[in-house]
Amino acid sequence: MNTAFITDWIDEITRLVAAEREHLTALDAAIGDADHGANLDRGFAAVRTALSARPPGTPGDALVLLGGTLIRKVGGASGPLFGTFFRQAGKTLGDSPEVSPAELAAALADGLAAVRALGSAEEGDKTMVDALTPAVRALEQAVQDGAGRRKAFDAAARAAEEGARATVPLRARKGRASYLGERSMGHLDPGALSSALIMRALHISASGSR
Amino acid sequence: MNTAFITDWIDEITRLVAAEREHLTALDAAIGDADHGANLDRGFAAVRTALSARPPGTPGDALVLLGGTLIRKVGGASGPLFGTFFRQAGKTLGDSPEVSPAELAAALADGLAAVRALGSAEEGDKTMVDALTPAVRALEQAVQDGAGRRKAFDAAARAAEEGARATVPLRARKGRASYLGERSMGHLDPGALSSALIMRALHISASGSR
Amino acid sequence: MKKIINAVDTVVTDALTGLAAAHPELRVDLDTRVVYRANAPRPGKVGLVSGGGSGHEPLHAGFVGYGMLDAACPGEIFTSPVPDQIVEATTAVGGGAGVLHIVKNYTGDVLNFEMAAELCADEGVEVARVLVDDDVAVRDSLYTAGRRGTGATLFVEKIAGALAEEGAPLAEVAAIGNEVNARSRSFGVALSSCTTPAAGKPTFELAEGEVELGIGIHGEPGRSRAPAGTARELVRVAMDALQAHLPLSGDTLVLVNGMGGTPLIELYIAFAEVDAYLREHGATAARSLVGNYVTSLDMQGFSVSVCTLTDELTRLWDAPVRTPGLRWGP
Amino acid sequence: MKKIINAVDTVVTDALTGLAAAHPELRVDLDTRVVYRANAPRPGKVGLVSGGGSGHEPLHAGFVGYGMLDAACPGEIFTSPVPDQIVEATTAVGGGAGVLHIVKNYTGDVLNFEMAAELCADEGVEVARVLVDDDVAVRDSLYTAGRRGTGATLFVEKIAGALAEEGAPLAEVAAIGNEVNARSRSFGVALSSCTTPAAGKPTFELAEGEVELGIGIHGEPGRSRAPAGTARELVRVAMDALQAHLPLSGDTLVLVNGMGGTPLIELYIAFAEVDAYLREHGATAARSLVGNYVTSLDMQGFSVSVCTLTDELTRLWDAPVRTPGLRWGP
Ligand SMILES: Nc1ncnc2c1ncn2[C@@H]1O[C@H](COP(=O)(O)OP(=O)(O)O)[C@@H](O)[C@H]1O
Ligand SMILES: Nc1ncnc2c1ncn2[C@@H]1O[C@H](COP(=O)(O)OP(=O)(O)O)[C@@H](O)[C@H]1O
Ligand SMILES: [Mg+2]
Ligand SMILES: [Mg+2]
């Protein structure tokens, strides 16, 4: 996959986030502060501007630019966390002009590790980590099993979606939702859903014409 | 009519005002500031206390005490105006221990004149004057026609009620309702309704056992 | 209705109890319902007394203190005080130099202050009056009770208070109060009605997407309803109304006032538009105040008050003031 | 949703434009979104920087000025500022004596300030941090993000600001900030939810006759719902929670804080109850503040914050302050 593939992916995330903006904000209203959709939408709009101002030269460059822009433009908890996710993944990719699904899987695993280090959330804490962890795991497995790119990304997206759904019964232990104690149970974590959107966008890009 | 008759009248006004408190306030909400019922209820409650603290010796004394208490306890526009109405009427009665319907009619006419002087409202301005003026006029007429006390007071109450109803289409030119301009049309003036209650209470007292 | 109150009938007393506890620099007489500067009367100083219905806090009790009022007479919610209160306050703060009554133009306030002034004259206290009638939403004609007193009351209390603090005689203090009133105009917009404790429900109903233009400070409905616009549009309606009554020019004192339930962030947005409008019309917001100062219980909305300044008015506005609601200078 | 705004996306920028116009004593950088004291940096003085989501006005930008903050970084509504803003502010006000970050304990604020602090360290600016976590409604345990920072932020900013103004070194300024936080506790009650411009409808729904107990300042639902009680009952719930975490005693600094849409008259009623509760428990409201200071947009409700004073803390609280939101002393 080349730089264009990665920027396609980013465009696709941007579209999905814009389409799901109200939904994400409504989820955040239930157990947070009603801004998650607005935060990400603002962030990805800024990413679009940043990408056209300085078109990235490599896939890694694109992800570093994406992550840095999220860190600088989103604010809140999700800005530094998603920003770190992509920025670390980009750094791991280094400056190869082409990356394989296995390389991307390894990079996202590094990104996830950085998110966990920064936010100190574990699986089961009802955060984005609950969607990103199974997604990265599924992606690594699929690649190892020799699955094709499209199939591997689909597996990752499905795992993320399932991980997100599985946050519903959980009691939050990190982020704003933790303030609610038991009342956080019965609600989908917004950051887990946006994580699933990110993985689904990857699958959609791989299914597109490029 | 003796002092007991007048204090009966006052008690009856107190009861009617308490019963109509919400209604008066709702009328005031439409074209004023939603306090007329609360104002009068507070005032007449204070009158009850004042009367039992210092039982009046004559009908005139009772009305002066009533008026003075309203002035001192109600506030707003209606406090000084109704206060002046009763206080002036009491002063006109002087210190006779018994008063005739004709004497009461003359006293209320003086009270009304004082209200008009103080508030400079004319008939048709959509105020208490629109109920009090026809009431006093009807009372004077009935007395002159030799009507009995009960009948004369009934005539006065009916005239007041009709005067109050007739404020509905009017455009207010005095008091808070005047700020609304044309939007004051279509609403009953709260002070006109409380004036009608005052006159109706007079009729009820005359129909009672004393 | 949800309010932080104990009972409908004790709202004013309970709030005055809290005011007294929070501000030892005030003396609150709960029996007569008067709020005094702790050091009133000041011999030789003209006393300033204002008052009106409660529900407009910090007006008036929050403006009692050095450089502003000597006493305030809070009535029941939206009900003018009674003459007894005003007589009590006036006789207490008359330091021999006379007392100025600052009265907002409402029938109830006018009548009760008038009655009190007559009683004070009987007791030999000289009383002058400034009648504040700055609200251009009400036509001043034979067919109304005249324009209402709203936001400019704060301007009059501050500027007349500063002059009185300097030791000026009653006639001059009254004159500057009248001058401030003559140079001031206000216009208000409501996004929601207030709810009086006594009524327990909103005084008027506004639909989503509707605003009430030309409101007063007692939850009275305004003169008309309009679709809710942007901050820019709403401010322009208000400023056009002000401009039509008193051409804006030169150094202007501006109050962008919240109606009690309006968050500060929205008031700053409104102020940005007011400032832009003034500059377009060749005027300058030389002095300004942004916040909830002359309120209407929990009403959401804002009013704009302007006063065309002179050097003297600017000097007196800048003079030190130390009250719970307004405080600056050494 | 009815608000005095121009557009959902320009709320913060428009409000900062108004803030700049209303307060020439501040310098507002609209590009980098930082609000500075006009005379910052002051060589040799420890710089104080705070920030957080917008919607809490006057916190934080309204507390920039003499004796309090040197700069504030307003984020989007309820969204912590981004590292760039904080770096910009920190490097600008570092007068060589280092900079104190005053951070409310929310994941977003903590992460963004942390990232900024690292970047500042790279540029050679010494940064210390006070983390404010006064809200006893949240259990501080492994199972939460820890207690939230709410009303006591004002105490920390005022008292640390006063010490910095006296020329104390960074370590001491940070230490007193931490001491204030350790001695402070808060608890909030909502009568209504706020409405964020982005969501356009209330974050949570409360029925008539219901209140939300233990709310934060971002419209997050609280820990439980209860029938709306009297002012006395609501205050007792709050005070019992405070008392359970930090026994009340001696001279106490009290903030009875409105959530943004609460009329002052109701806050004074609440203060009367707080004062009575303190006296019953052998404590005294030695210093107090009643008003809308640490708000949550248009939310109705109140919070109570207390800080057990020492002579030194009282002295620093009393020290002069000149900011748009807090102002006293010479
Ligand atoms: N410590 C954490 N580690 C990982 N993810 C977290 C953590 N705290 C919060 N999150 C994620 O961030 C999301 C909220 O993001 P957002 O609403 O944009 O920020 P904020 O909570 O500051 O308003 C949550 O739904 C959760 O998935
Ligand atoms: N100038 C006036 N002359 C006579 N009656 C008046 C005048 N102004 C107001 N009123 C009467 O007072 C009533 C309002 O009384 P109330 O609500 O108690 O006082 P306020 O208007 O001060 O709130 C009106 O309905 C009207 O009948
Ligand atoms: Mg959020
Ligand atoms: Mg009324």
Ligand SMILES: [Mg+2]
């Ligand atoms: Mg009234």
Ligand SMILES: [Mg+2]
């Ligand atoms: Mg947020």
